[in-house]
Amino acid sequence: MSAASENGLDDERPYRWPIPPPEGWTADDLDRIPGLPPHTELIDGSLVFMSPQTAFHGRCMRLLESTLLAQAPDHLDVMREMTVKLDAKNRPEPDVLVFPVEANTGPNQTWYKPEDILLAVEVVSLDSRERDREVKPRKYAEAGVPHFWRVEQDEDKGLPVVYVYELDPATKSYGLTGIFHERLKVVAPFEIEIDLTAVDRRRGGSEPA
Template identity: 90%
Template sequence: MGKTTEGWTADDLDRIPGLPPHTELIDGSLVFRSPQTRFHSRTMRLLDNVLLEQAPEHLDVIREMTVKLDAKNRPEPDVLVFPLEANTGPGQTWYKPEDIVLAVEVVSADSRERDREVKPRKYAAAGVPHFWRVEQDEDKGLPVVYVYELDPATKSYGLTGIFHDRLKVATPFDIEIDLSAVDRRPGR
């Protein structure tokens, strides 16, 4: 273990003592996240709850787990959707990109460039078929979801929709989310 002239490796994240929670590895560099805003936390909760409720039985949903894209990149999407069989046990700390069905990033001030440019490019290159970028609407303060689908020929994402107030898509499975419910407790 240890940083080389090329930086840290994906496996180092599990071995470096005392790392703050939610540390990511981007291009061999450790990235520490700032404290979450209320918008970020509530949006993740809404997406996690609704996706878990609506996902087919063979899929699972989890928040804030890393994806080992390659030896130098282990980002931590805010929400992930993946097949149940990708779960390897209670000590699991990462998923393989080929197991990811959907990666979601909720943009915050300190992650804007990474969430808008760096991570989507890396997820696409790794073959993650669906990516959502979620930003806060300046007027209403509600989530706006930018939905992308992978073009396998170019290994890049194409924007398939921008959703305000209500998200409704048929891929990767039928999903409908009332985005205005971001501040409501589940079941209310």
């Protein structure tokens, strides 16, 4: 019998990683694989596991979700950390989504269709830079998502910097339409104004001054 470790980790049963089928996982498998960590994504048939969330990441999501929900027209809804089934092999989980209210199908819903998404937002983390800067926006664009925001942390002030992109439907690629520091103000997909400095306030989102 082995001695128990001081932190108790050696006493836990080892996690059995799911073994992928030869052709890779499918989008529907995310709802069937037992014991997956929270917020697991599927990219090109491979499972992607999330690292522990930073305070900056969590506060950005809280600010964006609350402010977008407060300013969205009545026919639109806002949700954080829900997957989008882009195709059979890709089911990413944007940090924040904007979509029509009728895209909600019930309390057991676990994903949305790409044609329902008006805006997908990704808050970049250290382990997700390549996915959030290159892989996921390319896939969102190819699936026809019209608006995409990438949120990065300013190295000097520690505040969010929001890179706003709009889809060119002819090329199915995104074009950069603005980079916003301290205050974001856009008219699409609806009129939005966000005080990005509010990320440090305890309540998160705030109405624009």
